[in-house]
Amino acid sequence: MKLSKEKLQSDKLSCLDNTEKAEESETASSGGKRKVVKESSESPDSPEFSRWLMKSEPDSRFENGIDVKFGIEDLKALPDQTGCWDGVRNYQARNFMRQMKEGQSAFFYHSNCKEPGIAGIMKIVKEAYVDHTQFDRKDVHYDAGSKPDNPKWSMVDVQYQRMLKRYLPLSELKKYHLQQRAKGGPLKDMALFTRARLSVQPLTTEEFDFVLSLEDKEPL
DNA sequence: GCCAACGTTGGC
């Protein structure tokens, strides 16, 4: 996953988005089937999430000669501390992004680094629209199978809010998760552990608030 | 529509 600065300008052009297209969604994870369904994201009674966790890599890593590094400091450094979350190429992650509403909060999670964990908080400032990198042959996340008249991939814009008072390592969150999986507690079903490889995940408000409360506690 | 092979993610 990566965000990038160059993308911001083109955002303005894409205001006449594809609200219609964003309404259709391929089925989440059903093994390659690409069914196109008329939307209501999932099942009509699927829980509505309002908090999120989004993963990105803070360290340099080269994919096809391109550095995919994008940590919270990189987001903070962008104009208006705002960037687009492009490059998501997983249907479940994409569908969660399509459920995001302006103003909602998301944790910025640092993955694939020395100490993975939650670094800070950001806010959704623009709801899902076409991820233009899917059409860019030069881009790491170019998708030859996606056509401009029926784009497959979406992204949202996010704005930096703040760092957590202290970095919350995955290892610590995991201790709480294991503890609470046994005895009960807000993190017992946290997607970070039950859906380990998903790069955009929903959190219940209970999960979100509990994680947030940890920044005022001593490391476990 | 099943499922084995394959590829990727990402913690360790």
Next chain:
DNA sequence: GCCAACGTTGGC
């Protein structure tokens, strides 16, 4: 660098 977990692909 290894490899487990798991999503995706494609043959049947």
